[in-house]
Each structure stands twice: as structure tokens, then as C-alpha cells.
Amino acid sequence: MIHKELADMKLRSLVILLLGLGLFFFVAPLHEFTVEMLNEYVQFENMPRFLERFIPKNFIERLSDWSFYIYTQWFGKNLGQFVPILAIIMAFPLFARETENGTMEYLLTRNSRKRVFWSKACAATVVLLVQMLVFSLLPGIYSWLASKDFKYEHLTAYTIHTLVGALFWFTLTMLFSVMYDDQVKPILTAVGILASTTVVGIFKPLRFMNTYSYILGNRIISTGKMDVTYTVGLLFLTTIVLIVSYVIFLKKEF
Amino acid sequence: MVLSVKNLVKSYRNKRAVDGVSFDVGKGQIFSLLGPNGAGKTTTIKCVLGLRKADSGEITINGSYSYLPEQKEMYRYLTVEKMVHTNERISRSFDAKRALDLLEEFQIPLKEKIANLSHGMNTLAYLSLVLAEDVDLYLMDEPTWGLDPLMRNKVLDLIRTIPQNGKSVFYTSHILSEVEKIADIVAIMVKGRIAEMDNLDDLKEKYVACAVPKGQRLSGYLYRSTKDEDIYVVKRSEANGKIQPADFDMIFEALVKGVKA
Numbered sequence: 001m002i003h004k005e006l007a008d009m010k011l012r013s014l015v016i017l018l019l020g021l022g023l024f025f026f027v028a029p030l031h032e033f034t035v036e037m038l039n040e041y042v043q044f045e046n047m048p049r050f051l052e053r054f055i056p057k058n059f060i061e062r063l064s065d066w067s068f069y070i071y072t073q074w075f076g077k078n079l080g081q082f083v084p085i086l087a088i089i090m091a092f093p094l095f096a097r098e099t100e101n102g103t104m105e106y107l108l109t110r111n112s113r114k115r116v117f118w119s120k121a122c123a124a125t126v127v128l129l130v131q132m133l134v135f136s137l138l139p140g141i142y143s144w145l146a147s148k149d150f151k152y153e154h155l156t157a158y159t160i161h162t163l164v165g166a167l168f169w170f171t172l173t174m175l176f177s178v179m180y181d182d183q184v185k186p187i188l189t190a191v192g193i194l195a196s197t198t199v200v201g202i203f204k205p206l207r208f209m210n211t212y213s214y215i216l217g218n219r220i221i222s223t224g225k226m227d228v229t230y231t232v233g234l235l236f237l238t239t240i241v242l243i244v245s246y247v248i249f250l251k252k253e254f
Numbered sequence: 255m256v257l258s259v260k261n262l263v264k265s266y267r268n269k270r271a272v273d274g275v276s277f278d279v280g281k282g283q284i285f286s287l288l289g290p291n292g293a294g295k296t297t298t299i300k301c302v303l304g305l306r307k308a309d310s311g312e313i314t315i316n317g318s319y320s321y322l323p324e325q326k327e328m329y330r331y332l333t334v335e336k337m338v339h340t341n342e343r344i345s346r347s348f349d350a351k352r353a354l355d356l357l358e359e360f361q362i363p364l365k366e367k368i369a370n371l372s373h374g375m376n377t378l379a380y381l382s383l384v385l386a387e388d389v390d391l392y393l394m395d396e397p398t399w400g401l402d403p404l405m406r407n408k409v410l411d412l413i414r415t416i417p418q419n420g421k422s423v424f425y426t427s428h429i430l431s432e433v434e435k436i437a438d439i440v441a442i443m444v445k446g447r448i449a450e451m452d453n454l455d456d457l458k459e460k461y462v463a464c465a466v467p468k469g470q471r472l473s474g475y476l477y478r479s480t481k482d483e484d485i486y487v488v489k490r491s492e493a494n495g496k497i498q499p500a501d502f503d504m505i506f507e508a509l510v511k512g513v514k515a
Binding site for chain 1: 300303304305306307319320321323325327328329330340341343344345346
């Protein structure tokens with residue numbers, strides 16, 4: 001059962017892995033080039049004010065530090081913004097594709113619902129976590145290979161934020177994949193929730209709704225520490241959503 | 255008893271799809287659930303398998319089973335051969351060699367993708383997977399639908415041999431001729447209820463066709479009306495008028511029409 005699930009995910013996982021690796025090697029080797037380019041901008045006498053506001057001089061100075069650059073540009077930007085999207089891509093077809101194609105009957109008459117659910121959920125979770133772990137550890141591995149001065153002490157915090165954020169969006173999308181009978185609705189619902197929580201999170205009292213702020217590691221950059229409360233909160237929600245998905249799957253008619 | 259269903263009820267919103275259905279499938283028996291489209295056959299079989307949740311009733315399966323669904327959907331991106339190997343990993347009682355032999359017998363190309371198979375070939379490929387399972391009960395929903403006459407006969411012959419090993423078959427169909435060929439027990443399902451259930455020979459023995467002058471009523475099922483007479487299919491004990499033997503087609507049609515006098 002798990003072998004079939006892994007085979008189903010093979011292409012999707014490889015594409016995501018290659019895209020992630022490609023993205024990293026687009027960001028990491030361009031450190032010096034990026035800093036130089038930004039320095040040139042700020043030296044312009046008539047630099048637009050909005051640009052000054054968005055790229056403060058002290059930020060560019062800090063960017064010349066490799067650790068700051070890779071943490072903010074990889075976790076805090078390139079990887080971070082894709083984490084929920086990648087998790088949604090991994091989760092949306094998990095159950096909905098089988099239901100839509102009519103192959104769920106094939107599975108359920110050969111295995112118990114319990115086995116079908118956990119095989120699918122576990123196989124996809126492991127694949128997702130391995131992907132995110134690889135992406136998270138890339139800065140460390142690259143720094144070691146390229147003899148860069150890298151502050152490894154923040155890597156664990158960023159990795160946990162990435163993994164937990166990915167797991168949350170994966171589980172939430174999986175719930176919709178269990179609920180709906182076609183593949184379009186789970187992806188639309190998940191993307192809709194992602195967009196709306198991000199927008200709603202602009203307002204100060206609802207800032208907690210914006211998972212991006214957590215996944216991008218804003219707290220780690222400002223305090224140097226992991227956001228434990230948010231991590232525990234997301235893990236709690238993930239567990240609840242997982243249990244709800246399982247109960248719905250046990251009761252669903254095919 | 256391999257399968258026992260008692261007072262099964264299943265509704266979809268306000269529509270009662272299965273309404274108090276009860277039957278038993280014995281060991282080594284071929285049980286056919288016959289009925290027109292929408293009679294509730296597929297819902298019954300899905301409730302038996304747990305794919306649909308029954309509103310009430312009791313379902314007992316004693317032993318292992320294998321299922322051929324109405325929509326024979328497999329993984330379209332796999333080749334037939336890979337589908338067999340995938341099935342081998344998923345199913346516990348599956349004999350891959352037996353499946354490959356059946357596929358060869360049905361002349362299904364192993365290297366062909368499932369997506370490229372014709373409807374009939376797809377049915378035969380799915381059937382090969384199902385028949386290669388070593389189980390106590392084979393549940394088949396319209397197993398011969400879309401097959402050419404030669405393949406249909408071949409499949410019916412295969413199904414006919416299943417009880418020789420003490421295994422049972424529960425299958426649904428709306429094709430009378432094939433039911434007559436292989437079924438031991440026939441249940442005719444109409445509008446969610448079993449209108450009649452018996453051994454095929456006893457069923458044919460039980461009913462006769464009676465032609466009575468137009469307007470005269472008989473306690474049975476109105477089968478046909480001509481200019482001068484009404485033809486009823488009635489139980490032998492209720493027979494009246496010009497009595498003729500009723501063939502299975504007549505009995506089925508009269509029961510399905512359900513125009514009870």
C-alpha cells in the first residue's frame with residue numbers, strides 16, 4: 001500500500017525537489033552579486049524614497065553577512081513563501097484523486113479504511129518532511145562545502161518553523177482532499193484560506209492568523225529564538241485537523 | 255452462509271434506494287440480484303462492502319471477498335502488468351500468476367496502459383484481478399457489461415466454475431439470458447425491494463401467464479394488453495383463463511412493470 005503511494009507521488013516529489021534545489025542554487029551563489037547590486041542602488045543620489053524605506057542601508061550592510069543573507073533570503077523569502085504552496089501541492093490529490101477517478105473503491109475493498117488512510121497520510125507526510133528537511137538543511141550543507149562563515153545555531157529554529165508550517169498546510173489540505181470528491185475544490189479551498197489568512201493577518205489583532213510570518217521566521221530574525229507558542233499551537237491544530245480528517249474518511253460514502 | 259443481509263435500508267435524502275432487503279448467499283452458490291437500472295442493486299452491493307453506510311439492517315460476511323465494481327476503474331497511468339504487480343502488493347489473497355494467465359486467456363496486452371484499453375478489455379483486465387483472488391465470496395456488479403458475446407460466454411463459464419471449489423458468487427445484472435445460464439438463486443429487485451427470490455427453476459414453475467378478457471382482473475402482474483385481452487403473470491395457484499407457461503423474460507418484465515392487479 002505504501003509502495004503504491006510512494007509511486008503515485010514520485011513525479012510530483014521529484015519535480016518539487018528539483019525546483020527547490022534549483023531555487024536554492026539561484027539564491028546562494030548570488031550573495032556577493034546581490035549585495036553589490038544593492039550597494040550600487042543606495043549610492044544613487046536621487047534614489048527614490050520608497051526604495052530607501054524598503055531597503056534600509058543597515059539592512060544592506062547586514063546582508064553582506066552570509067548567515068543573515070541566507071537566513072533572510074532563503075528561509076525568510078524564497079523557500080518560506082513556497083512552503084505552504086508545496087505542502088498544498090503534495091496534499092490536494094491524496095484522497096480526492098482516488099475518489100474522482102473511482103479507484104477509492106478498488107483500495108477500500110482490498111484494505112481497511114484505517115490502513116488506507118494512514119498509509120496515504122503517513123507516506124505523503126514522510127515525503128513532505130524529507131523534502132522540507134533537505135531544503136532546510138541546504139544552507140548548512142552549502143556553507144560547509146563552500147567554507148562560508150555560517151551561524152548554525154539558528155538553523156534548528158528555522159528548520160522547525162519550516163517543517164511545522166508545511167505540516168499544518170499539508171494536513172489542512174488533506175482534510176479538504178478527504179472531504180471533496182474532486183481535485184479542484186481541495187486546492188482552491190486551501191489556496192483561498194492561505195490567501196485570506198495572510199490578508200487578514202495584516203491587521204494587528206489578527207496577526208496570529210498569518211502563518212507566513214511564522215514560516216518566514218520573522219521572530220527568529222528579531223529575537224534569535226524559535227516561536228515556541230506558535231509552534232505548539234500549529235502542532236495542536238494539525239493534530240485536530242488530522243483526527244477530523246480520519247473521522248470523516250471513516251464515515252465517508254464512496 | 256457466506257453472506258447474510260437482513261432488512262437493509264438505505265436512503266439518499268428523501269429517496270429510499272434500498273427498502274428492507276433481505277437475502278442469504280450460501281456456500282458454493284451463485285446468487286444473482288437482477289433488476290432494471292436504478293433498482294438499488296449497486297447500492298445494495300456497496301452497503302454490503304461498507305462503501306455506503308446502511309441506514310439500518312444487518313449485514314454479515316463470513317469469510318474473505320473480492321469485488322468487481324460497476325465502474326471498472328483502475329490506475330490509468332499504469333500498464334496492465336504493473337497493475338497486476340500493484341494489486342499483488344495491495345491485496346493479501348492475490349495470485350499474480352493466475353491473473354497473468356487469465357489476462358493471456360482474455361488476450362489483454364500486458365504492456366498496454368490501462369488508459370488505452372477499450373471498455374471491454376478494461377472489464378476483462380479488472381475481472382482477471384478479481385478472479386485471481388483466493389476468496390470465499392466474489393461480489394460482481396454487472397461483470398459482463400460491454401463485453402462481446404464470445405468474451406461474455408467465456409466469462410460466464412469462468413463464473414460458473416467458481417462454486418466447484420466451494421466458493422460463492424453474488425452478482426448483479428440486468429441481462430436475463432446470462433442469469434438464466436449460471437444463477438442458482440435469483441432475486442428480482444424493483445424500486446429498492448426484492449419482488450421475488452427463488453431458485454430459477456422453481457421461479458419459472460411458480461408463475462404462469464394467463465390471458466383473460468379485457469377488463470377482467472387477476473391477482474398478479476399485468477404483463478401486456480391487447481385489443482381484446484389482458485395477459486397477466488400470476489402465481490400458479492391464482493391462475494385463471496387461458497393458461498400458458500411463463501418464461502423468465504415474461505416473469506421479470508411483469509414484476510419490473512410492477513403493475514399489480
